[in-house]
Amino acid sequence: MYCFRMKMMVSGWAGRLARPSRHQFSHLTSRLITKDAAARHLTAGPQHQHHICAKALYTAHPPLTSPAASRGLVFGGKVLREPARCLHTGEGKHDQSSSSSNACSATCESTVVRDVLEYWSRTLAAADVPEAHLAAQHIVAHVLGVTRSKVQSDGTAATTLTGKQVEEVERMMMCRLERMPLQYILREWDFHGITLKVVPPVFIPRPETEQLVELAITTLKQLEAPKPRVLEFCCGSGAISLALLHALPQVECVAVDQSRHAVRLTEANAAQLGLEERLTVVMGKVTVDARPPLPHNTYDFMVSNPPYVLRKDLMELQPEIMMYEDLRALDGGKDGLEVIKAVLHQAHHLLLPGGRLLLEVDPCHPYLLPAWLEKQNLDLKLVKIHQDFGKIGRFMEFMKNP
Amino acid sequence: MEGKVGSEVRAEKGVSEIKPEVKIMRQILQIGFSQTKTHFLHMREFCLTCKHVASQPQRTISHLYNNRSATLPRLYRTILRQSNERARLISNYTVNRGISKSSQLENYEALSLENVEVQKYLRKLREEHRAALHGEDEASTQAARSQAPLMRLLDQVERLWSDIEELCALAESNEGDKEMQDMAREELQEVKTKLYGLQEEVLCALIPEEVMDDRTVVVEVSAGVGGQEAMLFCQDVFNMYLSYVQHRGWQEEVTEYETTDIGGLRHGSIVVSGDSVYSSLKYEGGTHRVQRVPKTEKAGRVHTSTVSVAVLPQPLEIDIQLSEKDMKMETKRASGAGGQSVNTTDSAVRIVHLPTGLSVESQSERSQHHNKDKCLKKLRALLYQQQLDNNTQNYNSNRKLQVGAKGRSEKIRTYNFPQDRVTDHRLGVSMHNLATFMGGTDTFHDLVSQLVEEGHRETLQEIIYGIKT
Numbered sequence: 002m003y004c005f006r007m008k009m010m011v012s013g014w015a016g017r018l019a020r021p022s023r024h025q026f027s028h029l030t031s032r033l034i035t036k037d038a039a040a041r042h043l044t045a046g047p048q049h050q051h052h053i054c055a056k057a058l059y060t061a062h063p064p065l066t067s068p069a070a071s072r073g074l075v076f077g078g079k080v081l082r083e084p085a086r087c088l089h090t091g092e093g094k095h096d097q098s099s100s101s102s103n104a105c106s107a108t109c110e111s112t113v114v115r116d117v118l119e120y121w122s123r124t125l126a127a128a129d130v131p132e133a134h135l136a137a138q139h140i141v142a143h144v145l146g147v148t149r150s151k152v153q154s155d156g157t158a159a160t161t162l163t164g165k166q167v168e169e170v171e172r173m174m175m176c177r178l179e180r181m182p183l184q185y186i187l188r189e190w191d192f193h194g195i196t197l198k199v200v201p202p203v204f205i206p207r208p209e210t211e212q213l214v215e216l217a218i219t220t221l222k223q224l225e226a227p228k229p230r231v232l233e234f235c236c237g238s239g240a241i242s243l244a245l246l247h248a249l250p251q252v253e254c255v256a257v258d259q260s261r262h263a264v265r266l267t268e269a270n271a272a273q274l275g276l277e278e279r280l281t282v283v284m285g286k287v288t289v290d291a292r293p294p295l296p297h298n299t300y301d302f303m304v305s306n307p308p309y310v311l312r313k314d315l316m317e318l319q320p321e322i323m324m325y326e327d328l329r330a331l332d333g334g335k336d337g338l339e340v341i342k343a344v345l346h347q348a349h350h351l352l353l354p355g356g357r358l359l360l361e362v363d364p365c366h367p368y369l370l371p372a373w374l375e376k377q378n379l380d381l382k383l384v385k386i387h388q389d390f391g392k393i394g395r396f397m398e399f400m401k402n403p
Numbered sequence: 404m405e406g407k408v409g410s411e412v413r414a415e416k417g418v419s420e421i422k423p424e425v426k427i428m429r430q431i432l433q434i435g436f437s438q439t440k441t442h443f444l445h446m447r448e449f450c451l452t453c454k455h456v457a458s459q460p461q462r463t464i465s466h467l468y469n470n471r472s473a474t475l476p477r478l479y480r481t482i483l484r485q486s487n488e489r490a491r492l493i494s495n496y497t498v499n500r501g502i503s504k505s506s507q508l509e510n511y512e513a514l515s516l517e518n519v520e521v522q523k524y525l526r527k528l529r530e531e532h533r534a535a536l537h538g539e540d541e542a543s544t545q546a547a548r549s550q551a552p553l554m555r556l557l558d559q560v561e562r563l564w565s566d567i568e569e570l571c572a573l574a575e576s577n578e579g580d581k582e583m584q585d586m587a588r589e590e591l592q593e594v595k596t597k598l599y600g601l602q603e604e605v606l607c608a609l610i611p612e613e614v615m616d617d618r619t620v621v622v623e624v625s626a627g628v629g630g631q632e633a634m635l636f637c638q639d640v641f642n643m644y645l646s647y648v649q650h651r652g653w654q655e656e657v658t659e660y661e662t663t664d665i666g667g668l669r670h671g672s673i674v675v676s677g678d679s680v681y682s683s684l685k686y687e688g689g690t691h692r693v694q695r696v697p698k699t700e701k702a703g704r705v706h707t708s709t710v711s712v713a714v715l716p717q718p719l720e721i722d723i724q725l726s727e728k729d730m731k732m733e734t735k736r737a738s739g740a741g742g743q744s745v746n747t748t749d750s751a752v753r754i755v756h757l758p759t760g761l762s763v764e765s766q767s768e769r770s771q772h773h774n775k776d777k778c779l780k781k782l783r784a785l786l787y788q789q790q791l792d793n794n795t796q797n798y799n800s801n802r803k804l805q806v807g808a809k810g811r812s813e814k815i816r817t818y819n820f821p822q823d824r825v826t827d828h829r830l831g832v833s834m835h836n837l838a839t840f841m842g843g844t845d846t847f848h849d850l851v852s853q854l855v856e857e858g859h860r861e862t863l864q865e866i867i868y869g870i871k872t
Binding site for chain 1: 734741743744747768769770
């Protein structure tokens with residue numbers, strides 16, 4: 002079944018540009034998680050086949066246990082035959098995966114945590130899902146409402162799941178089999194000092210960005226302003242702004258994003274963390290010569306993790322990102338600099354003299370940007386390029402000339 | 404146990420017929436009592452191991468010590484009088500136990516201001532102070548300032564001494580009337596009590612404050628030798644510390660609690676913070692031995708198992724400076740493009756401290772930043788422990804209590820359930836009623852304060868006699 006859907010997906014986007022096809026996938030995504038709500042936000046026209054598949058997934062609670070399931074899926078009285086060959090995994094792998102699900106159907110019926118973990122790590126691994134073991138642990142821990150380290154301990158591993166919990170685990174594992182990012186499945190993830198809600202299709206914060214926050218905190222601590230005003234472009238889930246507000250009680254933030262989902266999620270996260278009083282969220286697109294109306298005319302500090310992936314790299318992303326995340330949050334145009342240039346132009350207008358701008362960029366940008374900056378008539382100069390933990394130049398610090 | 408008692412009774416009969424031997428024994432006994440407290444403690448410890456304990460009323464050792472001449476229970480005397488052989492045994496025993504290694508310390512007299520050594524030391528301090536006052540540089544003025552309170556105390560002491568001299572002269576002089584003499588004597592008594600109080604203060608002031616006394620500590624309890632039984636006892640010990648911490652009103656947070664199926668505890672740790680946490684708990688580190696019939700035992704045999712306790716003070720950030728270039732950080736994050744184009748959930752972090760080669764790892768948190776923080780904390784604690792170990796090695800190795808401060812390998816205490824007693828091997832003190840003791844309240848606190856007191860005394864000894872290896 003998984004391979005069947007993959008084939009449709011692959012044929013769905015192959016040969017097209019990533020952007021238009023994305024909407025179909027995000028439609029699917031929302032069906033997977035919330036039956037009704039998400040469909041309202043996303044407007045792309047449903048494709049019939051995708052629709053069926055999504056529904057099939059959603060209702061397929063213990064699909065692998067029935068004998069029919071190992072051959073294909075009984076759906077609406079009609080058996081959907083598995084395709085003979087899977088594009089993604091190849092035939093050999095496919096056979097292996099179906100046979101392993103046959104073999105495991107007995108263990109799957111066990112509701113002991115240890116067996117459930119074992120079964121699903123094997124199933125996920127067989128389906129080539131990366132970090133299979135970790136995902137299984139995270140999901141079971143989430144359903145049990147305990148920490149992951151506790152799931153590993155003997156005491157918890159010997160307990161049994163209730164029927165409802167088994168169902169929940171199965172639903173989540175099916176999502177993971179469909180390569181939905183774990184963060185979306187759990188609907189929350191930790192970032193720096195806070196726990197954020199993450200909802201598809203809003204961009205999931207990456208660990209590199211935690212380093213960006215660290216750098217921003219160091220810079221903000223050196224500022225003399227008693228109540229520094231911070232502006233963040235492309236806020237996504239609000240991760241950077243909220244982490245800063247959480248760490249530094251004197252800071253006020255304005256967060257801007259063009260996506261309605263992102264803006265809503267940022268607001269929801271702010272409310273959940275009790276930080277909404279110091280955060281203003283603005284919806285609007287930032288370009289070289291236009292920006293949405295902002296509450297202040299000048300800012301002490303700016304920070305941004307703009308879309309910076311080069312368009313040629315977009316086609317090689319993991320399925321997790323490709324199918325589920327809003328690609329507008331990653332697509333930086335041909336050279337990955339489209340939004341970065343816009344942010345720099347806006348920084349020229351909005352930063353106070355001596356104010357700093359911190360950007361997360363693609364590793365090739367530290368080579369490209371200085372040359373471009375020289376040609377522009379901007380009041381900014383490059384101060385430093387910071388490396389990430391992989392020793393790659395990832396963060397660029399600019400300063401507005403005093 | 405009964406058999407042993409019987410044999411001793413027989414031995415006693417045999418001994419009592421031979422009179423000269425009893426005489427010798429009495430002499431030994433007298434020598435023993437004129438010896439120090441420590442020696443006395445060893446004897447008592449020995450008596451306890453002879454298992455004559457069950458019949459003894461519950462008394463603290465200081466109580467016994469203070470009334471040693473008057474109310475020493477008959478039983479001890481009879482045991483001690485038995486033979487010369489026994490006396491040899493005693494000394495052998497104490498030597499084997501490693502307790503009397505501190506022979507230098509053993510023969511000390513109770514410290515007081517009259518002690519020559521103490522006076523010598525105080526005089527030295529005074530001279531130093533005077534020198535520091537005359538000194539011009541920053542360090543000496545600071546030293547002078549820190550010594551000022553002590554010097555004020557010493558001034559008072561000297562005034563009292565001169566008072567005493569005058570009063571003595573007055574009281575003993577034949578001139579003057581009887582009334583005057585009586586008054587002088589009364590006053591002398593008063594001044595002496597005052598002096599006594601002051602003496603305590605001076606001695607307290609001599610003990611340098613340890614920097615770490617109020618530091619937050621981690622108490623780690625882990626099951627040692629003895630399998631399931633050790634784990635069961637481990638849980639008891641863990642609960643004992645937990646309730647003691649609550650009894651003292653400290654803040655506690657249980658960070659690790661690794662249980663086993665039948666209710667034992669493999670490993671547990673509590674983070675404790677509050678006033679003088681480290682100074683009270685530092686002597687708890689070491690191996691705790693339990694002797695009892697385990698729940699799991701069918702034949703009713705007594706088992707011996709151990710639980711090890713470590714008390715680690717937590718370093719502040721300023722104690723251990725870590726610089727970025729000394730550390731190599733490794734993540735599971737895929738090499739290559741990274742950033743936005745990769746979405747992974749493995750947030751494990753490993754940090755290698757290059758100068759020492761220590762490596763720490765954390766993967767329990769979902770955020771990489773948290774994991775890194777945890778790694779750094781662990782690394783700091785490890786480096787701090789190394790530093791402390793190095794420091795303690797420089798200390799005098801004769802210190803009895805050091806066992807608790809340094810190694811975690813030596814046996815410090817035995818909990819004997821059949822005899823319902825707990826024995827601290829460093830003090831040689833035994834206490835009864837294990838249930839109350841393990842409740843972690845007043846009885847346990849008594850032992851803790853005795854250990855702290857003993858620790859103070861040893862520190863003082865070291866300072867005054869300047870014993871250094």
